[in-house]
Protein backbone atom coordinates (compact mmCIF):
# COMPACT_ATOMS: atom_id res chain seq x y z
CA UNK A 1 0.00 0.00 0.00
CA UNK A 2 1.23 3.47 -0.85
CA UNK A 3 0.60 5.74 2.14
CA UNK A 4 0.75 9.54 2.40
CA UNK A 5 0.92 11.19 5.84
CA UNK A 6 -0.17 14.84 5.99
CA UNK A 7 1.67 17.10 8.46
CA UNK A 8 5.16 18.01 9.62
CA UNK A 9 5.43 17.53 13.39
CA UNK A 10 6.56 14.98 15.94
CA UNK A 11 3.10 13.41 15.79
CA UNK A 12 3.49 12.79 12.06
CA UNK A 13 7.04 11.47 12.53
CA UNK A 14 5.67 8.93 15.03
CA UNK A 15 2.89 7.94 12.61
CA UNK A 16 5.36 7.57 9.73
CA UNK A 17 7.69 5.51 11.95
CA UNK A 18 4.88 3.17 12.95
CA UNK A 19 3.45 2.89 9.42
CA UNK A 20 6.94 2.15 8.07
CA UNK A 21 6.91 -1.07 10.12
CA UNK A 22 3.83 -2.48 8.43
CA UNK A 23 4.68 -5.22 5.94
CA UNK A 24 1.78 -3.92 3.85
CA UNK A 25 3.36 -0.46 3.43
CA UNK A 26 5.10 -0.54 0.07
CA UNK A 27 5.80 3.19 -0.27
CA UNK A 28 5.61 5.96 2.28
CA UNK A 29 5.23 9.68 1.58
CA UNK A 30 4.75 12.71 3.82
CA UNK A 31 3.76 16.24 3.02
CA UNK A 32 5.40 18.49 3.93
CA UNK A 33 7.27 16.33 6.47
CA UNK A 34 10.57 17.29 8.12
CA UNK A 35 14.20 16.14 8.29
CA UNK A 36 13.41 13.19 10.58
CA UNK A 37 10.43 12.04 8.56
CA UNK A 38 12.60 12.24 5.42
CA UNK A 39 14.69 9.33 6.75
CA UNK A 40 11.63 7.05 6.49
CA UNK A 41 9.43 8.60 3.81
CA UNK A 42 9.65 10.67 0.66
CA UNK A 43 8.79 14.22 1.68
CA UNK A 44 6.77 16.33 -0.76
CA UNK A 45 6.38 20.08 -0.59
CA UNK A 46 2.64 20.68 -0.29
CA UNK A 47 1.52 22.18 3.04
CA UNK A 48 -1.05 20.43 5.23
CA UNK A 49 -3.60 23.19 4.57
CA UNK A 50 -3.41 22.96 0.76
CA UNK A 51 -6.24 20.50 0.21
CA UNK A 52 -6.40 20.71 -3.62
CA UNK A 53 -2.60 20.31 -3.68
CA UNK A 54 -2.84 17.17 -1.52
CA UNK A 55 -5.54 15.70 -3.75
CA UNK A 56 -3.31 16.27 -6.77
CA UNK A 57 -0.40 14.59 -4.96
CA UNK A 58 -2.52 11.61 -3.98
CA UNK A 59 -3.51 11.12 -7.61
CA UNK A 60 -0.10 11.68 -9.16
CA UNK A 61 1.68 9.40 -6.64
CA UNK A 62 -1.06 6.71 -6.80
CA UNK A 63 -1.66 6.93 -3.06
CA UNK A 64 -3.85 4.17 -1.58
CA UNK A 65 -4.32 5.81 1.81
CA UNK A 66 -4.00 9.38 3.09
CA UNK A 67 -3.47 9.75 6.87
CA UNK A 68 -4.19 13.22 8.26
CA UNK A 69 -2.21 14.34 11.32
CA UNK A 70 -3.23 17.91 12.27
CA UNK A 71 -6.62 19.43 13.04
CA UNK A 72 -6.59 22.38 10.61
CA UNK A 73 -7.04 20.34 7.41
CA UNK A 74 -9.66 18.15 9.14
CA UNK A 75 -11.60 21.27 10.11
CA UNK A 76 -11.23 22.55 6.56
CA UNK A 77 -12.77 19.35 5.14
CA UNK A 78 -9.79 17.42 3.78
CA UNK A 79 -11.53 14.10 4.40
CA UNK A 80 -14.68 15.13 2.54
CA UNK A 81 -12.58 16.47 -0.34
CA UNK A 82 -10.47 13.30 -0.60
CA UNK A 83 -13.53 11.08 -0.49
CA UNK A 84 -15.16 13.23 -3.15
CA UNK A 85 -12.13 12.57 -5.33
CA UNK A 86 -12.28 8.82 -4.64
CA UNK A 87 -9.22 8.82 -2.35
CA UNK A 88 -9.19 6.60 0.75
CA UNK A 89 -8.42 8.74 3.78
CA UNK A 90 -8.05 8.18 7.52
CA UNK A 91 -9.72 10.87 9.62
CA UNK A 92 -13.13 12.33 10.43
CA UNK A 93 -15.26 14.37 8.05
CA UNK A 94 -15.52 18.10 8.62
CA UNK A 95 -18.94 17.58 10.24
CA UNK A 96 -17.58 14.99 12.69
CA UNK A 97 -14.36 16.95 13.35
CA UNK A 98 -16.65 19.74 14.59
CA UNK A 99 -16.28 18.06 17.99
CA UNK A 100 -12.87 19.80 17.98
CA UNK A 101 -13.41 22.92 15.88
CA UNK A 102 -16.48 24.10 17.77
CA UNK A 103 -16.38 23.97 21.55
CA UNK A 104 -20.06 24.90 21.79
CA UNK A 105 -20.97 21.98 19.48
CA UNK A 106 -18.78 19.68 21.60
CA UNK A 107 -20.51 20.78 24.80
CA UNK A 108 -23.97 20.26 23.29
CA UNK A 109 -23.01 16.77 22.13
CA UNK A 110 -21.60 15.89 25.56
CA UNK A 111 -24.76 17.19 27.21
CA UNK A 112 -27.07 15.26 24.87
CA UNK A 113 -24.94 12.13 25.34
CA UNK A 114 -25.27 12.48 29.12
CA UNK A 115 -21.48 12.39 29.50
CA UNK A 116 -19.96 14.02 32.60
CA UNK A 117 -18.54 17.46 31.76
CA UNK A 118 -18.11 20.84 33.46
CA UNK A 119 -21.35 22.84 33.80
CA UNK A 120 -21.47 25.48 31.08
CA UNK A 121 -23.35 28.33 29.39
CA UNK A 122 -22.98 29.57 25.81
CA UNK A 123 -22.91 33.26 24.89
CA UNK A 124 -22.80 35.20 21.67
CA UNK A 125 -23.77 38.48 23.35
CA UNK A 126 -20.84 40.26 25.02
CA UNK A 127 -22.93 42.13 27.63
CA UNK A 128 -24.74 38.96 28.67
CA UNK A 129 -21.45 37.09 28.94
CA UNK A 130 -20.01 39.83 31.17
CA UNK A 131 -23.06 39.86 33.37
CA UNK A 132 -22.89 36.08 33.76
CA UNK A 133 -19.21 36.24 34.77
CA UNK A 134 -19.91 38.96 37.36
CA UNK A 135 -22.75 36.90 38.85
CA UNK A 136 -20.92 33.59 38.68
CA UNK A 137 -17.61 34.85 40.07
CA UNK A 138 -14.20 33.17 39.78
CA UNK A 139 -12.56 30.77 39.16
CA UNK A 140 -14.24 30.29 35.82
CA UNK A 141 -13.11 29.11 32.38
CA UNK A 142 -13.65 31.18 29.22
CA UNK A 143 -13.33 29.43 25.85
CA UNK A 144 -13.53 30.83 22.36
CA UNK A 145 -15.83 28.59 20.35
CA UNK A 146 -13.55 28.03 17.35
CA UNK A 147 -9.99 26.85 16.73
CA UNK A 148 -7.47 29.31 18.15
CA UNK A 149 -4.20 27.41 17.90
CA UNK A 150 -4.46 26.23 21.51
CA UNK A 151 -4.79 29.79 22.83
CA UNK A 152 -8.56 30.16 23.03
CA UNK A 153 -8.95 28.92 26.61
CA UNK A 154 -8.49 31.12 29.69
CA UNK A 155 -8.70 29.52 33.12
CA UNK A 156 -9.51 32.71 35.04
CA UNK A 157 -8.76 32.79 38.74
CA UNK A 158 -10.32 36.27 39.10
CA UNK A 159 -13.35 38.03 37.63
CA UNK A 160 -11.05 40.69 36.12
CA UNK A 161 -9.07 38.09 34.20
CA UNK A 162 -12.32 36.50 32.99
CA UNK A 163 -13.70 39.87 31.86
CA UNK A 164 -10.54 40.76 29.98
CA UNK A 165 -10.63 37.34 28.28
CA UNK A 166 -14.17 38.15 27.11
CA UNK A 167 -12.98 41.55 25.85
CA UNK A 168 -10.14 39.91 24.01
CA UNK A 169 -12.26 37.22 22.36
CA UNK A 170 -15.58 38.96 21.75
CA UNK A 171 -14.63 42.62 21.24
CA UNK A 172 -11.01 42.72 20.07
CA UNK A 173 -11.57 39.47 18.10
CA UNK A 174 -8.09 38.27 19.06
CA UNK A 175 -8.94 34.92 17.46
CA UNK A 176 -11.12 36.28 14.67
CA UNK A 177 -14.45 34.55 14.20
CA UNK A 178 -13.39 31.83 16.67
CA UNK A 179 -14.51 34.24 19.43
CA UNK A 180 -17.96 35.08 18.06
CA UNK A 181 -19.42 32.60 20.50
CA UNK A 182 -17.87 31.76 23.88
CA UNK A 183 -18.34 28.91 26.31
CA UNK A 184 -18.19 29.90 29.96
CA UNK A 185 -17.73 26.89 32.17
CA UNK A 186 -17.15 25.65 35.64
CA UNK A 187 -13.47 25.37 36.59
CA UNK A 188 -12.56 21.77 37.34
CA UNK A 189 -9.57 20.74 39.40
CA UNK A 190 -7.69 17.47 39.39
CA UNK A 191 -5.26 15.47 37.28
CA UNK A 192 -5.66 15.85 33.53
CA UNK A 193 -5.32 12.89 31.19
CA UNK A 194 -5.63 12.48 27.43
CA UNK A 195 -7.35 9.32 26.20
CA UNK A 196 -7.43 7.97 22.67
CA UNK A 197 -9.63 5.47 20.89
CA UNK A 198 -9.88 4.27 17.31
CA UNK A 199 -13.50 4.34 16.19
CA UNK A 200 -15.31 3.53 12.96
CA UNK A 201 -18.18 5.76 14.01
CA UNK A 202 -20.08 3.00 15.78
CA UNK A 203 -17.70 0.75 17.69
CA UNK A 204 -14.54 1.77 19.50
CA UNK A 205 -11.36 0.09 20.66
CA UNK A 206 -10.08 0.09 24.20
CA UNK A 207 -8.52 3.36 25.35
CA UNK A 208 -4.92 4.34 25.81
CA UNK A 209 -4.02 7.13 28.21
CA UNK A 210 -1.21 9.67 28.37
CA UNK A 211 -0.48 12.84 30.33
CA UNK A 212 1.20 15.85 28.81
CA UNK A 213 2.76 19.02 30.20
CA UNK A 214 1.33 22.17 28.66
CA UNK A 215 3.35 24.93 30.35
CA UNK A 216 6.78 25.93 29.17
CA UNK A 217 8.59 25.96 32.54
CA UNK A 218 9.05 23.50 35.39
CA UNK A 219 6.33 23.31 38.05
CA UNK A 220 3.77 24.33 35.40
CA UNK A 221 4.98 27.94 35.26
CA UNK A 222 4.92 30.24 32.26
CA UNK A 223 2.72 30.34 29.18
CA UNK A 224 0.95 27.41 27.54
CA UNK A 225 2.68 25.54 24.73
CA UNK A 226 1.70 22.79 22.33
CA UNK A 227 3.06 20.33 24.94
CA UNK A 228 6.53 20.01 26.47
CA UNK A 229 6.55 16.29 27.21
CA UNK A 230 4.56 13.58 28.88
CA UNK A 231 4.23 9.96 29.88
CA UNK A 232 2.08 6.93 29.07
CA UNK A 233 0.37 5.23 30.78
CA UNK A 234 -0.14 7.29 33.95
CA UNK A 235 0.81 5.16 36.98
CA UNK A 236 -2.68 5.48 38.45
CA UNK A 237 -4.51 4.54 35.23
CA UNK A 238 -6.13 1.14 35.68
CA UNK A 239 -8.76 -1.09 34.09
CA UNK A 240 -11.58 0.24 36.23
CA UNK A 241 -10.78 3.82 35.29
CA UNK A 242 -10.46 2.86 31.61
CA UNK A 243 -13.82 1.11 31.72
CA UNK A 244 -15.47 4.08 33.43
CA UNK A 245 -14.06 6.66 31.01
CA UNK A 246 -14.77 4.49 27.95
CA UNK A 247 -18.35 3.67 28.87
CA UNK A 248 -19.43 6.96 30.43
CA UNK A 249 -17.39 9.62 28.65
CA UNK A 250 -16.30 8.37 25.22
CA UNK A 251 -18.76 5.73 23.93
CA UNK A 252 -21.90 7.87 24.54
CA UNK A 253 -20.37 10.75 22.57
CA UNK A 254 -19.52 8.44 19.65
CA UNK A 255 -23.11 7.13 19.71
CA UNK A 256 -24.49 10.67 19.83
CA UNK A 257 -22.42 11.78 16.83
CA UNK A 258 -23.66 8.76 14.88
CA UNK A 259 -27.26 9.44 15.92
CA UNK A 260 -26.93 12.98 14.55
CA UNK A 261 -25.84 11.65 11.18
CA UNK A 262 -22.19 12.62 11.61
CA UNK A 263 -20.41 9.42 12.68
CA UNK A 264 -16.81 10.02 13.74
CA UNK A 265 -14.27 7.82 11.96
CA UNK A 266 -10.66 8.07 13.02
CA UNK A 267 -8.91 8.68 16.30
CA UNK A 268 -10.98 10.43 18.93
CA UNK A 269 -9.01 12.19 21.66
CA UNK A 270 -10.79 12.96 24.91
CA UNK A 271 -9.33 15.44 27.39
CA UNK A 272 -10.43 14.33 30.86
CA UNK A 273 -10.04 15.84 34.32
CA UNK A 274 -9.99 13.30 37.14
CA UNK A 275 -11.87 15.37 39.74
CA UNK A 276 -12.73 14.44 43.33
CA UNK A 277 -16.19 13.48 41.99
CA UNK A 278 -14.74 11.29 39.23
CA UNK A 279 -13.63 11.73 35.61
CA UNK A 280 -15.15 14.68 33.74
CA UNK A 281 -14.71 15.68 30.10
CA UNK A 282 -12.87 18.90 29.30
CA UNK A 283 -12.71 18.70 25.52
CA UNK A 284 -12.50 16.52 22.44
CA UNK A 285 -9.96 16.59 19.64
CA UNK A 286 -10.42 14.92 16.28
CA UNK A 287 -6.87 13.54 15.88
CA UNK A 288 -3.86 12.23 17.79
CA UNK A 289 -2.25 14.58 20.32
CA UNK A 290 1.28 15.88 20.05
CA UNK A 291 3.35 14.78 22.03
CA UNK A 292 0.87 12.04 23.01
CA UNK A 293 1.23 10.31 19.63
CA UNK A 294 5.00 10.03 20.18
CA UNK A 295 4.21 8.40 23.57
CA UNK A 296 1.64 5.91 22.37
CA UNK A 297 2.91 4.77 18.96
CA UNK A 298 5.95 3.05 20.54
CA UNK A 299 3.50 1.19 22.82
CA UNK A 300 1.17 0.00 20.05
CA UNK A 301 1.77 -3.66 19.26
CA UNK A 302 -0.72 -3.91 16.39
CA UNK A 303 0.06 -3.01 12.80
CA UNK A 304 -1.19 0.59 12.56
CA UNK A 305 -2.18 0.12 8.93
CA UNK A 306 -4.43 -2.81 9.90
CA UNK A 307 -6.07 -0.70 12.59
CA UNK A 308 -6.63 2.22 10.20
CA UNK A 309 -8.09 -0.15 7.61
CA UNK A 310 -10.46 -1.56 10.22
CA UNK A 311 -11.67 1.97 10.99
CA UNK A 312 -12.35 2.61 7.31
CA UNK A 313 -13.92 -0.83 6.73
CA UNK A 314 -16.13 -0.44 9.82
CA UNK A 315 -14.66 -3.57 11.37
CA UNK A 316 -12.96 -1.97 14.37
CA UNK A 317 -15.02 -4.24 16.63
CA UNK A 318 -12.86 -7.14 15.42
CA UNK A 319 -9.59 -5.45 16.36
CA UNK A 320 -7.98 -6.42 19.63
CA UNK A 321 -5.83 -3.40 20.32
CA UNK A 322 -2.70 -4.24 22.30
CA UNK A 323 -0.71 -1.62 24.19
CA UNK A 324 2.60 -2.87 25.54
CA UNK A 325 3.25 -2.86 29.26
CA UNK A 326 6.23 -0.63 28.70
CA UNK A 327 6.08 2.94 29.92
CA UNK A 328 7.11 5.82 27.68
CA UNK A 329 8.33 9.25 28.73
CA UNK A 330 8.76 12.13 26.28
CA UNK A 331 10.84 15.27 26.71
CA UNK A 332 10.44 18.04 24.14
CA UNK A 333 13.45 20.14 23.17
CA UNK A 334 12.24 23.59 22.11
CA UNK A 335 13.83 26.64 20.54
CA UNK A 336 14.94 29.59 22.72
CA UNK A 337 12.05 32.03 23.01
CA UNK A 338 9.31 29.44 22.35
CA UNK A 339 6.29 29.77 22.69
CA UNK A 340 6.81 33.39 21.59
CA UNK A 341 9.38 34.34 18.96
CA UNK A 342 12.30 32.11 18.07
CA UNK A 343 14.95 31.84 15.39
CA UNK A 344 15.22 28.88 13.02
CA UNK A 345 18.29 27.36 11.41
CA UNK A 346 20.27 26.39 14.55
CA UNK A 347 22.54 23.42 13.97
CA UNK A 348 21.46 20.28 15.86
CA UNK A 349 24.21 17.93 17.00
CA UNK A 350 24.27 14.58 18.78
CA UNK A 351 21.34 12.97 16.95
CA UNK A 352 23.49 9.95 16.14
CA UNK A 353 24.49 9.42 19.79
CA UNK A 354 21.24 8.51 21.44
CA UNK A 355 21.24 5.48 23.75
CA UNK A 356 19.31 2.22 23.14
CA UNK A 357 15.63 2.16 24.22
CA UNK A 358 15.22 5.78 23.20
CA UNK A 359 13.81 7.40 20.09
CA UNK A 360 13.97 10.88 18.69
CA UNK A 361 10.95 12.14 16.80
CA UNK A 362 11.51 15.35 14.87
CA UNK A 363 8.92 18.03 15.59
CA UNK A 364 10.36 20.91 13.56
CA UNK A 365 13.61 20.31 11.72
CA UNK A 366 14.99 20.86 8.25
CA UNK A 367 17.96 19.51 6.33
CA UNK A 368 20.23 22.22 4.98
CA UNK A 369 23.48 21.36 3.20
CA UNK A 370 23.47 17.90 4.73
CA UNK A 371 23.00 19.22 8.26
CA UNK A 372 19.92 19.02 10.48
CA UNK A 373 18.76 22.39 11.77
CA UNK A 374 15.90 23.73 13.88
CA UNK A 375 12.80 24.81 11.98
CA UNK A 376 10.13 25.76 14.52
CA UNK A 377 9.23 26.12 18.20
CA UNK A 378 9.10 22.53 19.36
CA UNK A 379 12.12 20.97 17.64
CA UNK A 380 12.49 17.38 18.85
CA UNK A 381 10.54 14.94 21.01
CA UNK A 382 12.88 12.54 22.79
CA UNK A 383 11.21 9.36 24.05
CA UNK A 384 12.52 6.74 26.46
CA UNK A 385 10.78 3.38 26.90
CA UNK A 386 11.29 0.93 29.75
CA UNK A 387 9.49 -1.36 32.15
CA UNK A 388 9.17 1.40 34.74
CA UNK A 389 8.35 5.07 34.59
CA UNK A 390 11.53 6.05 36.40
CA UNK A 391 13.72 4.08 33.98
CA UNK A 392 11.88 5.49 30.97
CA UNK A 393 12.36 8.95 32.44
CA UNK A 394 16.11 8.46 32.97
CA UNK A 395 16.47 7.18 29.40
CA UNK A 396 14.56 10.11 27.92
CA UNK A 397 16.69 12.63 29.81
CA UNK A 398 19.89 10.74 28.97
CA UNK A 399 19.03 10.92 25.27
CA UNK A 400 17.97 14.56 25.54
CA UNK A 401 21.31 15.46 27.09
CA UNK A 402 23.16 13.88 24.17
CA UNK A 403 21.53 16.32 21.75
CA UNK A 404 22.25 20.01 21.54
CA UNK A 405 21.42 23.14 19.62
CA UNK A 406 21.90 26.78 20.55
CA UNK A 407 19.32 27.96 23.09
CA UNK A 408 17.58 24.57 23.46
CA UNK A 409 15.10 24.56 26.31
CA UNK A 410 13.26 21.68 27.95
CA UNK A 411 11.46 21.00 31.20
CA UNK A 412 13.42 19.09 33.80
CA UNK A 413 10.40 17.80 35.73
CA UNK A 414 8.66 15.61 33.15
CA UNK A 415 7.36 12.41 34.81
CA UNK A 416 8.87 13.43 38.12
CA UNK A 417 6.77 12.28 41.03
CA UNK A 418 7.66 13.20 44.57
CA UNK A 419 5.83 10.20 46.10
Ligand code: AMP
Pocket residue numbers: 118141150152153155185186187188189192214271282283
Ligand atom coordinates in the same frame (compact mmCIF):
# COMPACT_ATOMS: atom_id res chain seq x y z
P1 AMP B 1 -8.35 23.06 25.55
O1 AMP B 1 -7.88 24.08 24.56
O2 AMP B 1 -9.82 22.82 25.55
O3 AMP B 1 -7.46 21.86 25.51
O4 AMP B 1 -8.07 23.64 27.00
C1 AMP B 1 -6.76 23.97 27.36
C2 AMP B 1 -6.54 23.64 28.80
O5 AMP B 1 -7.37 24.47 29.62
C3 AMP B 1 -6.91 22.23 29.21
O6 AMP B 1 -5.91 21.32 28.90
C4 AMP B 1 -7.08 22.40 30.70
O7 AMP B 1 -5.84 22.43 31.35
C5 AMP B 1 -7.69 23.77 30.81
N1 AMP B 1 -9.15 23.68 30.96
C6 AMP B 1 -10.06 23.65 29.98
N2 AMP B 1 -11.31 23.55 30.50
C7 AMP B 1 -11.17 23.54 31.83
C8 AMP B 1 -12.09 23.47 32.94
N3 AMP B 1 -13.40 23.41 32.75
N4 AMP B 1 -11.58 23.50 34.17
C9 AMP B 1 -10.25 23.59 34.38
N5 AMP B 1 -9.34 23.66 33.40
C10 AMP B 1 -9.78 23.63 32.13
Ligand code: GLY
Pocket residue numbers: 212226227285288289290291292
Ligand atom coordinates in the same frame (compact mmCIF):
# COMPACT_ATOMS: atom_id res chain seq x y z
N1 GLY C 1 -0.99 17.73 23.44
C1 GLY C 1 -2.17 18.45 23.19
C2 GLY C 1 -2.69 18.41 21.82
O1 GLY C 1 -2.18 17.75 20.95
O2 GLY C 1 -3.72 19.04 21.57
